[in-house]
Amino acid sequence: MPTISVIIPAYNAENFIKGTITSVLNQTFRDLELIVINDGSTDGTLEVVSSVDDARVQVFSYPNSGPQKSRNRGIDKARGEYLSFLDADDLWTPDKLERQLQALQDNPDAAVAYSWTDFINESGERLPGGQHFKFTKDVYERLLLGDFIGSGSNPLIRRDALLSVGPFDESLVGGQDWEMWLRLAAQYQFVVVPSSQVFYRQSANSWSSYLKRQEQGYNQVIEKCLANAPENIKKLRPKIIGNRYKYLTFDALQYGKNRQDSMMAARFLWISLKNQPSFLKNKMTWIVFLKIIMGLIFTTEGFKALQGSLRQIKLSTNNQA
Secondary structure (H helix, E strand, C coil), X not given: CCCEEEEEEXXXXXXXXHHHHHHHHCCCCCCEXXXXXXXXXXXXXXXHHHCCCCCCEEEXXXXXXXXXXXXXXXXXXXXXXXXXXXXXXXXXXXXXXXHHHHHHHHCCCEEEEEEEEEEECCCCCEEEEEECCCCCECCHHHHHHCCCCCCCCCCEEEHHHHHHHCCCCCCCCCCHHHHHHHHHHHHCEEEEEEEEEEEEECCCCCHHHHHHHHHHHHHHHHHHXXXXXXXHHHCCHHHHHHHHHHHHHHHHHHHCCCHHHHHHHHHHHHHHHHHCHHHXXXXXXXXXXXXXXHHHHCCHHHHHCCHHHHHHHHHHHHHHC
16 A cells, blocks of 8 residues: 555646656655546557556546546545645656655644645746745635645645545536635645745646636636635635736736737736725736736737746735735
8 A cells, every 4th residue: 555646637748748757756755656547638648658667657548537537536546645636747856745745744733735836838947936835734714815835736635634525526617726725724734845846837828718717717616615604704705806816817918929818817907906906006016007008019929028027027926925
């Protein structure tokens, strides 16, 4: 029985999955199993995974059903006392599991250990920004105000805790990771490893459709969480919505490529300000507003030149959150 089960849902991931698997097998903590759920891939994903010569790797193939169904299938196959999920294009540092496991063993009241997340591009190069927070113990309210975990590839979770709150919600179109962390935070404590150990790969491909799906999913999560919440939590609705749309604005600008993306960013910013007018007092808001205006005017080439500065703005805002 392995101590840790790592679950990778994979769909058409032949370009990156070998590196992702290697980052798991190179962990300093060796007592693990790696479960790859091949989610109906039509490229060479299955061949790449099958070529890995390590007894700890298992691969199971199913018709395409989406990442949340794949994660739930992985949970059913897992035998470890602890579970961790990893997207097929993300990476870990070699000490990620060892340090997170130690954090949980040192804090027996905690059920979830998370680390800091940094961003990489499609070539694996580090990007500015990241999620570097130190919230611990009872984090539900803070997590509701913003997903400081930063990536579905991040936490190490006690298996019994995850099973007690139930599987990933397959009815959500986006924000499934956030919703799962919230269910865990409602019942269990969190602990942090204050080190960058997760590298979240970001791509601009189909970013507009991705953001629309995320927007819909985030609103589903908010409504689900607040439906039966106590009054003191329901009062946080404007702040929760304002924060979510603030980060949607940053993403639309940072990865957008045309006027349509700028118009989306403008709509996101309007909803954010409508719910949190206090953002108008922040000079970053006015910089973002200026970027939106410039994005509506510039061509695609001119718009690309703005993206580097947006990453710096997002980094600064993340660290102030």
